[in-house]
Amino acid sequence: MARVVVDVMLKPEILDPQxxxxxxxxxxxxxxxxxxxxxxxxxxxxxxxxxxxxxLALMHKLAEELLSNxxxxxxxLTVEADA
Amino acid sequence: xxxxxxVVTFPGTLDDHDASRAVRIAGGEPIELWxxxxxxxxxxxxxxxxxxxYGDYLRCGAISRFAPVMNSIIDGAKGGLPILGICNGFQILxxxxxxxxxxxxxxxxxxxCRDQKLRIENAxxxxxRDYFMNQEIVVPLKNGEGNYFADPATLDMLEGExxxxxxxxxxxxxxxxxDIAGIRNERGNVVGLxxxxxxxxxxxxxxxxxxxxxxxxxxxxLVSA
Numbered sequence: 001m002a003r004v005v006v007d008v009m010l011k012p013e014i015l016d017p018q019x020x021x022x023x024x025x026x027x028x029x030x031x032x033x034x035x036x037x038x039x040x041x042x043x044x045x046x047x048x049x050x051x052x053x054x055x056l057a058l059m060h061k062l063a064e065e066l067l068s069n070x071x072x073x074x075x076x077l078t079v080e081a082d083a
Numbered sequence: 084x085x086x087x088x089x090v091v092t093f094p095g096t097l098d099d100h101d102a103s104r105a106v107r108i109a110g111g112e113p114i115e116l117w118x119x120x121x122x123x124x125x126x127x128x129x130x131x132x133x134x135x136x137y138g139d140y141l142r143c144g145a146i147s148r149f150a151p152v153m154n155s156i157i158d159g160a161k162g163g164l165p166i167l168g169i170c171n172g173f174q175i176l177x178x179x180x181x182x183x184x185x186x187x188x189x190x191x192x193x194x195x196c197r198d199q200k201l202r203i204e205n206a207x208x209x210x211x212r213d214y215f216m217n218q219e220i221v222v223p224l225k226n227g228e229g230n231y232f233a234d235p236a237t238l239d240m241l242e243g244e245x246x247x248x249x250x251x252x253x254x255x256x257x258x259x260x261x262d263i264a265g266i267r268n269e270r271g272n273v274v275g276l277x278x279x280x281x282x283x284x285x286x287x288x289x290x291x292x293x294x295x296x297x298x299x300x301x302x303x304x305l306v307s308a
Contacts, residue, residue: 014187014232015187015190015258017188017189017190017191017192018188018192020192021192066141066145066149067141069142069145069178069185071177071183071184071185071232071233071234072185072187072232
């Protein structure tokens with residue numbers, strides 16, 4: 001078993017209205033000094049067997065073509081063995 | 084024989100009936116298409132209507148892009164089949180890479196519902212040829228993620244090639260780059276539009292009938308093809 005974790009974030013230059021809303025709420029809770037909040041998504045994918053070259057490439061394809069939209073988002077992918 | 088215009092229903096689609104009604108009022112024959120079918124029943128054109136397909140899960144339009152019906156539609160679009168994506172349909176078209184850019188959450192963070200003034204800036208596409216250049220129209224707009232985004236080079240390309248089909252007038256409701264409300268592909272058979280012309284085809288139920296030419300345009304285009 002391997003576990004693939006894909007994090008998807010809006011590109012830094014893209015306005016994140018949801019992050020801004022969260023930042024506003026932090027202020028209402030009395031937390032000051034928060035310069036910025038960015039909201040993203042995390043996908044945790046369990047796969048059977050080992051992630052060999054081809055299957056890992058397929059995971060990157062999945063991250064790039066389905067889990068993220070490259071026009072506005074970046075992704076990062078990490079593999080954790082033996083989850 | 085009137086043209087057969089397919090209207091796709093995905094789980095969560097809302098505006099398929101209004102789109103079908105607009106086709107009927109324009110003089111076409113609406114054909115129901117189902118997201119789970121490969122078959123698009125030999126239709127002459129396709130409308131991807133508004134709503135919240137697949138609950139807007141992941142990103143608006145991202146799951147719909149991989150629905151079985153989209154294989155036939157994407158192939159058809161590349162071969163010149165007329166496709167109009169309205170609101171969620173526009174989101175599906177950009178997720179399918181049939182149109183460039185992306186639609187993001189409204190800058191204001193509010194869902195916007197209003198009668199919106201637009202200027203038609205391209206009267207050559209399959210879906211806008213019954214308008215005249217720079218015609219001003221009012222149709223309903225209702226979206227939470229209608230903020231059109233593309234990088235500056237893409238925006239310059241769209242404007243340079245006359246591919247901005249409609250622009251917001253008076254108010255930019257959602258923060259869209261360069262007030263863009265709708266765009267077309269190079270060939271002009273694929274148009275994506277955030278506002279809703281199908282809700283403005285009958286004086287009884289719409290603010291105007293300004294939306295009707297979108298639906299007559301495609302019929303005109305099919306007859307002359």
